[in-house]
Amino acid sequence: MVRKIVIDPVTRIEGHGKVVVHLDDDNQVTDARLHVVEFRGYEKLVQGHPYWEAPVLLQRICGICFVSHHLAGAKAIDAMVGAGTSAHPIPVAAEKMRRLGHYAQMLQSHATAYFYLVVPEMLFGMDAAPEQRNVLGLLEADPALVTRVVRLRKWGQEILQTVFGKRMHGVSAVPGGVQKGLSVAERDRFLHGDDTVPSMAQVIEYAQDGLAVFHDFHAAHRDEVDTFAVVPALSMSLVGEDGNVDYYTGRLRVVDADRRVVEDFATQDYLAHMAEAVEPWSYLKFPFLRALGREAGSVRVGTLARLNVTQTLSTPMAAEAAQQFHDYTRGRANMMTLHSNWARAIEIVHAAELIEQLLNDPDLLSEDLRVDPGPDAWTGEGVGVVEAPRGTLLHHYRADRDGAMTFANLIVATTQNNEVLNRTVRAVAQEQLSGRVEITEGMMNAIEVGLRAYDPCLSCATHALGQMPLVVTVLDAAGRVVAERVR
Numbered sequence: 001m002v003r004k005i006v007i008d009p010v011t012r013i014e015g016h017g018k019v020v021v022h023l024d025d026d027n028q029v030t031d032a033r034l035h036v037v038e039f040r041g042y043e044k045l046v047q048g049h050p051y052w053e054a055p056v057l058l059q060r061i062c063g064i065c066f067v068s069h070h071l072a073g074a075k076a077i078d079a080m081v082g083a084g085t086s087a088h089p090i091p092v093a094a095e096k097m098r099r100l101g102h103y104a105q106m107l108q109s110h111a112t113a114y115f116y117l118v119v120p121e122m123l124f125g126m127d128a129a130p131e132q133r134n135v136l137g138l139l140e141a142d143p144a145l146v147t148r149v150v151r152l153r154k155w156g157q158e159i160l161q162t163v164f165g166k167r168m169h170g171v172s173a174v175p176g177g178v179q180k181g182l183s184v185a186e187r188d189r190f191l192h193g194d195d196t197v198p199s200m201a202q203v204i205e206y207a208q209d210g211l212a213v214f215h216d217f218h219a220a221h222r223d224e225v226d227t228f229a230v231v232p233a234l235s236m237s238l239v240g241e242d243g244n245v246d247y248y249t250g251r252l253r254v255v256d257a258d259r260r261v262v263e264d265f266a267t268q269d270y271l272a273h274m275a276e277a278v279e280p281w282s283y284l285k286f287p288f289l290r291a292l293g294r295e296a297g298s299v300r301v302g303t304l305a306r307l308n309v310t311q312t313l314s315t316p317m318a319a320e321a322a323q324q325f326h327d328y329t330r331g332r333a334n335m336m337t338l339h340s341n342w343a344r345a346i347e348i349v350h351a352a353e354l355i356e357q358l359l360n361d362p363d364l365l366s367e368d369l370r371v372d373p374g375p376d377a378w379t380g381e382g383v384g385v386v387e388a389p390r391g392t393l394l395h396h397y398r399a400d401r402d403g404a405m406t407f408a409n410l411i412v413a414t415t416q417n418n419e420v421l422n423r424t425v426r427a428v429a430q431e432q433l434s435g436r437v438e439i440t441e442g443m444m445n446a447i448e449v450g451l452r453a454y455d456p457c458l459s460c461a462t463h464a465l466g467q468m469p470l471v472v473t474v475l476d477a478a479g480r481v482v483a484e485r486v487r
Contacts, residue, residue, distance in 0.1 A: 005439060010034075010448050012117045012134075014064050015458025019447055021429045027436060032429035034421050034451065036284035036458055043408040051077055051399040052175055054408065058395065059169055061410075062459045064112075066169050067105035067160065068388035069460075071098055071248070072395040074173030075384030079268070080399060082377025083176035093366035094177035099248050100358045101163035101172060102386065106247065107207070107351040108156030109389040110303075113455040114210050114344050115149040122217040122341075126449050127442025145209060152206040155190070155197045159355070162186050177370030184365065191359050200356050204317075207352040210345035211321060218342070229337035229427040229450045233298055233420045234262060234289070235305035238387050245310040247387040254289065254299060255309050257333045263289060267385040270394060276411070284458075286418050287411055298419035301391025302454055303343035308333040313346070315353030321346045337424055340453040347389075388413050390455050412460040424450045 008018035015036075022031040042061050046054055055073030059066040078084045120133040123141060131137070139146045157167045162182070164170025172178050193199030198206070218225050239253045240246035252270065254263040265273050277286040277294050289297030299305070313322045325334070325342060334343075358364060384395045391413030398407035414421075428450040432443045 005433070005444065007444055007447065010451055012448070012452060013456050013458065014062065015456070015460070017456075017458050019425055019451075021425075021433060021447070023433065027434065029426070029430045029434045032422075032426045032447070033281060034284075034418075034425050036282045043410060046408050047405050049405050051080055051397060051403050051405050054395075054397055054405060055173055056169075056171060058408070058410070062457055063168055064109060065105065065388045065390065065393075065457055065460065067101055067164070068386050068393050069395070070164070070170075070173060071102055072384040072386045072388075072393050073397070074098065074175075075249075075386070076382035076395045076397045077175045077384075079382025079384070080379055080397060081175045082373040082379055083371050085373075085377075088176070088371050088373040088377060091177055091366070091368045091371060093181055093363050094369045094371075095248070096358055096361060096363050097163060097178045097181055097369070098173060100182070100355065100364065101160060102248055103351045103354045103358070104156045104159035104163065106389050107348060107355065108153045108160070110344050110348045110351065111149055111153050111156070111210070113389070113452075114341060114348065115146075117452055117455070118341050118344075119213055121445075121449055122213065125442075126446050127440065130441070130445075133445075145213075148206045148209060151198050152203060155203050158197050159190060162190075174370065176372055179369070181366060181369055182364040187359055187364065190355075200359065204349075204352050204356065207349045208317070210348050211342075214342050214345045225338045226336055228446075229424050229431070229453075230335050231300075231337055231420055231423045231427055232257065232335050233300040233423070234292075235259075235308035235333055236299040236301050236392055236416070237306045237309040238267075238385060238392065239264075239309060243310075244312055244314065245306045245387065249386075252385070252392065253309055255333060257335070259308060259331065259333050263291070267394070268383040270383065270385075270396075270411075274411075276415075282418075284418050285411075285415055287416050288419070294419070299416060300420045301413050301416040302340065302389075303347055303391075304334060304337075304340040305391060306387065307343045307346065313350050315350055315357070318346055318350035318353055321349060337427075337450055337453045344455075390414060390417075390457055390460075392416055410460075412457070414454070414456045414458060414460055417454055417456065421451060421454060421456060424454070 003023050005021040009016045010019060017034055017036045020033050020035060021029060024030050042058055046057050055070045058073050059069040061069055082088055084090050116135045120138045124133045161167045164172045191200045234254050234256060236254045237245050238250040240250045252265055252267055253261060256262050263273060273290060274287055275290045288294040307325055313319045381398045386393055393413055394411040396409040399405050425447055428447045432446045433439060
């Protein structure tokens with residue numbers, strides 16, 4: 001007989017899912033699964049619409065990483081119209097405007113996930129009272145830090161509004177480029193600040209807060225951080241021509257535990273290299289590398305994976321932080337789940353430095369913002385891939401000669417991470433719950449801590465309607481309910 005512990009829904013993530021832990025008569029964990037119980041239908045929803053609407057429609061899959069969906073879709077429709085080729089290159093200013101919005105989303109999304117959802121548990125502990133381990137508890141404990149985080153996020157969101165027209169679900173990218181560039185006044189506002197936003201120098205300073213918080217926490221809790229849910233997986237990321245991570249474009253590279261390249265392929269060839277498995281207990285698919293099979297070929301994407309794949313980062317402060325990160329594991333891939341938060345803090349700094357470089361780039365002031373390849377360049381099919389804050393995001397579209405969408409496939413970062421997310425749930429459940437007679441709220445929260453390290457976005461992978469209750473049910477060996485809590 002098996003008894004179950006059900007955590008429904010998992011809290012402080014984007015979207016809705018539940019965790020079911022199976023225990024035997026000796027209270028040993030026999031299995032644990034992340035169930036994504038809501039259905040996603042966006043690939044069908046977009047069919048029949050004009051292809052140029054896809055980046056605008058499909059960004060509405062999420063209110064957090066909409067910029068990533070917008071830009072992945074934009075790159076796909078670039079390929080559909082024949083833009084982005086040597087014959088019809090995307091204007092330099094257009095790509096840099098897209099990158100500016102992309103990096104701003106990386107900055108503010110990482111800051112939200114890190115400071116609002118993760119840092120409270122660093123400071124107060126996984127087993128702290130729920131009413132304390134949140135951003136309000138953090139505000140009470142360190143109001144100066146929270147003030148700086150709010151200003152950092154606001155600055156990033158103001159850039160999003162400037163680039164995309166709105167802070168959420170804006171419109172900028174069009175086939176072959178973007179609709180608008182950056183004015184001198186807009187550039188100077190973000191470089192020098194004003195009464196409503198901090199200056200670039202202040203933002204760089206604020207961005208470094210995340211690293212300081214992690215280093216202090218790690219120094220005080222090294223054993224806990226380094227041994228919590230050490231989960232093996234391959235690491236995958238976009239890389240540029242130099243073999244280092246590029247958040248906007250490049251090839252897909254997969255490395256193993258020794259950071260040796262396992263596969264390296266063009267994004268448009270993904271179907272030849274990747275397959276997707278399904279399970280009856282989840283609506284979230286399980287991608288893997290065809291050549292290695294599901295068990296050995298499942299990948300990790302996101303902050304930890306990107307640091308595992310890249311040799312260095314392209315800006316000075318982030319490069320120094322990345323070197324420290326690599327030195328800690330003596331150059332091998334990092335499989336420590338909570339080190340995802342270290343990688344996230346590094347990427348906050350990297351995003352801020354990348355934005356600074358772009359704001360000082362005169363190309364952003366150019367009015368050459370779009371290429372029109374003409375009807376003869378039409379291909380009707382395109383694949384667009386970017387590195388979203390949570391990891392590698394892929395959009396694949398097809399349309400008929402009239403421009404109506406006939407096919408769409410999305411593989412989002414959380415889908416890529418599905419296998420490793422389930423491995424993490426099992427690892428934490430076995431560490432925290434096996435052999436325990438009494439199951440505390442803090443033990444169950446530890447499972448959620450493991451999931452939150454990936455900052456999963458289930459809204460990108462699924463779509464839910466209505467109010468989701470929080471129900472925790474404990475059953476005995478005979479299947480009888482012995483305890484239940486509902487919120």
